[in-house]
Amino acid sequence: MRNTARWAATLGLTATAICGPLTGAALAEPAAASGLYAPSALVLTLGHGDSAATVTPERAVTLTCAPTSSGTHPAAPLACAELRAAGGDFDALGARSDALCTREYDPVVVTVDGVWRGKRVSYERTFANECVKSSYGTSVFAF
DSSP states (O other): OHHHHHHHHHHHHHHHHHHHHHHHHHHHHHHHTSSOOOOEEEEEEEEESSOTTTOOOSEEEEEEEESSOBSSOTTHHHHHHHHHHTTTOGGGOOBOTTOOOOOOOOOEEEEEEEEETTEEEEEEEEESSHHHHHHBTTTTTOO
16 A cells, blocks of 8 residues: 555656646746637648548648647648638638649548647548649648
């Protein structure tokens, strides 16, 4: 019984030591931004195939848009701005009119999972090929 209590105390102190500074920093930053914020953190994946259920992701990036733009996405600030303009609606990201793509069918599946402004997001879209995928929006799917 004494080992269990010692183990629990050790875990509690370790968690406090590791997570305590992170929690304080996380709470201090939004307060400076005049109030609480709804989190926006997404994981985007890309793979070749017809559906996310049968595709192995070939690339994956993270995109955090609140409180600031960050993540492994190569153009995080632009992607966040584009998503904010679309109200977080990935279907509202229209194709650029200047894109010229072949009619080759080599399907590319993009998935998005995470949280956008505090609400759970799960999105999947199959594009005819890489060129068509890249023509949607300017930066969200450019990874």
